[in-house]
Amino acid sequence: MKRISALLAALLSAVAGAAPLPYDKPSPPDLAGNFRVGNDFNTNLYLNGIWEIAPTFKIQKEMPAESEFYPVPVPSSWMFAADFPIASPRFKRGSWGGACTYDGKNLQEFEGAWYRRKFIAPEVPPGRELLLAVDRVTIGGVVYLNGEKLGVCMERRPGLWNITDKVKRGAVNQLVIRVDAAISGEEKMFLGAEMTANVKQKATLRGITQDVRLVIRPAGLRVDDLFMKTSVRRGEITFQLRVANPQKLTGDAGARFVVRPYEREAAVKQFPARLKLTGEEVQEFSFTCPWRDAHLWETDDPYLYQAEAVLDRDGGTVEHSLPRRFGFREVWIDGREMMLNGKPFRLITLPAANRDAFVTSAKNHLLPVLNLYRKAGFNTLMISNEYAWRVGGCAQFYDDLFDEADRTGWLVALPLGRVYDINWNSAPQRAEWLRMNRELMERYRNSPSLVFWSMNFNLLGYPWDLNPYAWGSDFKPADSVSDLGRKRREAGESEALIRGIDDSRIIYHHAGGNYGSMITSNFYISWPPLQERADYPEPWSKHGVRPFNAVELGFPTQMDYSRCRDGSWMTMGGAEPMEAEYCAPYLGRDAYRLQENRYLKLIDSNATDKVESNCDFYNSYQPYWWNYNLYEHAPVSLVQQLVSPAYIRVWRAYGVNGFCPWVDERDLCGVGFEY
Known part of the structure; x- marks a missing residue:
């Protein structure tokens, strides 16, 4: 986002101290002070700032009355209204986005909104043209200029319109964007290996979620x-x-x-x-x-x-x-090694859930996180796969991330669209899939820190990709197993299309087993003996023919502390956690002595009358599981410290190319290392 950092800081300060908002009216139409990037031939002039919004509980086709509009920052999302409050007495700000209301209704349940912004168009030199660019609206938008409909745009189809002959020269113009963000239905989640689940579609972003720009460029020949x-x-x-x-x-x-x-x-x-x-x-x-x-x-x-x-x-x-911006470098694979400029490189990866453009991807959040992880020895960022391509799930704004990574030497893996997001046998849908991927790739492919394209999240996995002898023998299951024949065909076709756009980076398939350029595994093995855990890579180190990267690595994870053992997070997430019981083999009686009273109280009070997978089922929306961080508990933290060296030191000695601890920096608590 351009020139909203100071506003964000002021907003956060106002939220923390319940101070008056730093705005009570929209930005002026005069754009003299707006952020711009340009030269004599090309200019990007940003319309970001304080717009006006009229939220609508349901999608409303008619523009609301003048009295319905109130100031709000843009870009923003009304799902994050605690951070981007509406300057209206009808808006009540809560401590977080889900606690904010408008006219007494939860703002996160609103399906639509109308935005508007006035501006005076800049002078356009002879031989140039003026365009309006709406980089991202989540989920869909209809754009009007001075009452005339320009067209529609969607979260993965930016809007760009030539408005040279549509603007009023030297006068005030009004830009209006109607955001439609209703969502329903289900989508399939690939959880790894043969596990899939149908989950209800849910929007985590709604609003104008990237920049809105005026673009001046040559009307004729141009780059x-x-x-x-x-x-x-x-x-x-x-x-x-x-x-x-x-x-x-x-x-x-x-x-x-x-x-x-x-x-x-x-x-x-x-x-x-x-x-x-x-x-x-x-x-x-x-x-x-x-x-x-x-x-x-x-x-x-x-x-x-x-x-x-x-x-x-x-x-x-x-x-x-x-x-x-670019850097002079080259990456490639040579046998079992990944090479950067002729030298092998290893990865310890941070899974970066950069789902929105305002918090997880914003510099004031991103830079402290990167600095913290750098001190712990991390050198690679894997941008979140799971939400990146869900409808209403991610702004896909990575500009600040790549700016920092390029400048400081992080390595980055960027997820591309999956074949299962569409009907792969439909030629029109494949063409749209390729267009979306091309636009994302062309936006970031000059970044030298971007060294991996990550494809087809969890599509190609199989249970044997946890078997160390399969890594060493380059084993591939038969095509009939888990429909792998069809999946491999589609994965191969999709990879060929991506290589046609950029073949200068390493392409891998997330949790794809032995398929493709490297072995990748969601490596969750629960509680094997420490020596066995440490020596897992030995067969690969002797006989492997390609790099191995544990793209998800349990150290262990929260699910490993669950009473339920059926392997599905959908049931394990609701089963009673057994913190002390699993820690006791490592810590002895201290595992029980170190338990906290607040944890024990939740365990006592949070059960339901349901039973799933022969386990008592608990209310998984309560903090003991998803929000009550087990990694902060002394028993779990101490066990993590005992397990960590098996990977950090021994796996490094075996030459393992990389791994991604899942999902918390406390997996490495108290361990100093370089990888």
């Missing part, structure tokens, strides 16, 4: 996309250039790729090229140039460049793109 692919092994850089040519020009044009150190003026390299325009509205070009003395991007020396494309025609410059 539509620029991707820098670098090769350390070959000592070269490839510029993949996509050019928009709405005037359908033909003939020759010149191109220059200007490379500078990031955020500096002096150019260090210029690479000239010639374009042959054929009259197509969109053309793609690729130019490979030698570069053997580049300053490499390394995790301990994350050096950054920026590149700009300049287009010349008829003796003059017609386009100069905005800079794109």
Whole structure:
């Protein structure tokens, strides 16, 4: 998000101290003070700020009356109304989003809202055009300008409209966006191996959840996309250039790729090229140039460049793109090793649940978390798979994350759309799947910290992917097991489509067993003896032929402390936790002495009259399970410390390529290490 950090800080301060809100009216129409990024040819002018909102309990097709609108920040979500309160006496702020009400009703149950914002359009130089970009509305939106409907957009279909001839020059214009966020039905969750579950669809985001911008760009020949692919092994850089040519020009044009150190003026390299325009509205070009003395991007020396494309025609410059940040580095797989710039690298991964653009992805939350985990030895971020592609589940705003990762040397795995999100046999749905993935990939693929594309979350797993001898023998179950034949075919087809967009990164399938470029496993093995746990990778270390990455690793997890042993989190989450009983083999009588009274009280008072999987069923929405963090309890923390070295030290000695402790930093409590 652009230029809302100070507002966020003020809002959090106001929430904490119950102070008056830092706004009581919408931002002025004059955009002179609004954040912008630009040069003589291209400008992004952000309309973020204080808009007005009229929430509607049900979707309302007619625009509400003038008296229904009240100030609210944009971007924002009314599901996070405690952090983004509405400046209205009808709004009652609670301590968190689920406790906020509007007209006495829970605001998280509202299915719609109307937003509006007034602005004075900027001057547009000759040869340029003015566009309106609505980067993300969750879940769907209808956009109006001065009473005229421009079109619709959705959470994974951004809106972009040419408004050059629709705005009032030098006068106030009104932008209105109707957000429709009703959701119903079920979706399938792949929990790993053969376990699947149908869950009710539920929106965790509703609102205008990314930037709204005015875009000034050339009306003729222009740069539509620029991707820098670098090769350390070959000592070269490839510029993949996509050019928009709405005037359908033909003939020759010149191109220059200007490379500078990031955020500096002096150019260090210029690479000239010639374009042959054929009259197509969109053309793609690729130019490979030698570069053997580049300053490499390394995790301990994350050096950054920026590149700009300049287009010349008829003796003059017609386009100069905005800079794109990149780093000169190369990743690949060599046998059992993952290589970065010719050196093996290992992963200890943080699962980053960056589901919204305002809290989990915002810098004021993100940077302290990254600094904390860095001190614990983590070096990799795995952006959450589970919610990233759910309807109404994620803003997919990773700009701040990649800005920090690129600058500080984190490695990142980004999840792509799954084949089971659509009917894979439908050609139109596959085309839409590819478009959504392409847009996300093109937004972030110049980031050097992005080294993995993660695909098909939990689709390809099978029980034997926990067997260490299967890792060592490269075992693959028969196609008839858990319908793996069909799943592998679809996974292979989807991977080929992704490689057509970007083949410069390592692609893996999350919890895919021995399928693909590396072995990946959701490694939850509960309570084996410590020595057995430590020596699991031994067969792989002797005979494995590809990297092994435990993309989810139980240290153990909350479910391992559950009385229920049926392997399904849907029932284990409601079974009585047996903290002391599972800790006692490691801690003896101290496991009972260290239990807290508040924990014991919850265990005594939280049971229901239900029985599932031969276990007493508890109210799993109470804090003892999901919100009452077992990892904060002394018995559990001490056991985690005993188990951790089996992975941290011994697995490292076996050469394991990486693992992701699931799901809490306290899994590594008290252990100092580097991996």
